[in-house]
Amino acid sequence: MQATVVIVADDHPLFRAALVQAVRGLLPDATVLEVDRFDSLRETAAATPDAELVLLDLHMPGARGFSSLLHLRNEHPALPVVVVSGHEDPAIMRRALDFGASGFIPKSAGLPVLSEALTRVLEGGIWTPPQLLHASVHAGDREQAKRIASLSPQQFRVFMMLAEGYLNKQIAYEIHVTEATVKAHVTAILRKLGLIRRTQAALLAQRLLQAEAASLEVPPGTDDGDDDIQDAAP
Known part of the structure; x- marks a missing residue:
């Protein structure tokens, strides 16, 4: 059987090492690829079509807010992405899942939680943090x-x-x-x-570009004379 390929994307060496150790503890035969910048993540994902999972920190050089998650979901829609983040606001967790994440694991979570989440996602499911029971999103x-x-x-x-x-x-x-x-x-x-x-x-x-659950409702635009829905066509 082909080994599971997991990409771990985090720019903090100690936490990245902890994630790698956790993955190898759960999947001893897994191939784990480490990246610490978003451009490296995009290159690695493109060069590794057999990857089965990405563990993604939202904050790393070259990424802002939810941009890294959205880029990955756009470029590799079949590749599950689990956000592993220091953010513990339930609204941010909900937003990440709405943007296509297969799970959201707070960095404060212990190894049992990480193992449960990874097992669920690798089986094709979605792992939802317990904190989302209290999340309220419009x-x-x-x-x-x-x-x-x-x-x-x-x-x-x-x-x-x-x-x-x-x-x-x-x-x-x-x-x-x-x-x-x-x-x-x-x-x-x-x-x-x-x-x-x-x-x-x-x-x-x-x-x-902000890793927060700011409202996605926007006010009416000003008449800037450029590219509204009536005149933007070529």
Whole structure:
């Protein structure tokens, strides 16, 4: 039988070593790949199509907020991702699961909890922390989280570049497409997210760069004259 391949992504050496030890204790024959930066994680995931699990810390160089989780879910939808984080706010845990995580393990959890969670996920299930029994998340936020998770990889790249204030011509240069293609992506993003203005999408994307459960509801955008849902088409 082929050995299970697990990617452990955490920039703290001691905690990463503890996770690796825990994985090998549960799966003695597993191949464990370690990364400490988000760009290395993306490269490793792309080069390891047989990986069966990623243990992901939300905070590492090259990642902000929920961006790393969303990138992985967009690029490798079949690869289970378990967030292992110092955040213990039930609302943040709920948000991570809504964005497609297969589990959320607080870093304060003991080995039995980690083993239970990993076993559940490797069997194809979802592991839900007990703290979520007390989580209260607005239904509209959960629906918007699912819409965000439905963006294609290229749409998500454009979406996150809106958070950084990139203009269409800058986005086109970065992702090697025409400005007309960027406009088409922006139109599709607005429609998928139920938004009207580019400014609304930019504000929403900025909230994803914070590892907190800020509301995903955005106010009406100002009339910035660029890329609303009526005129964004090429």
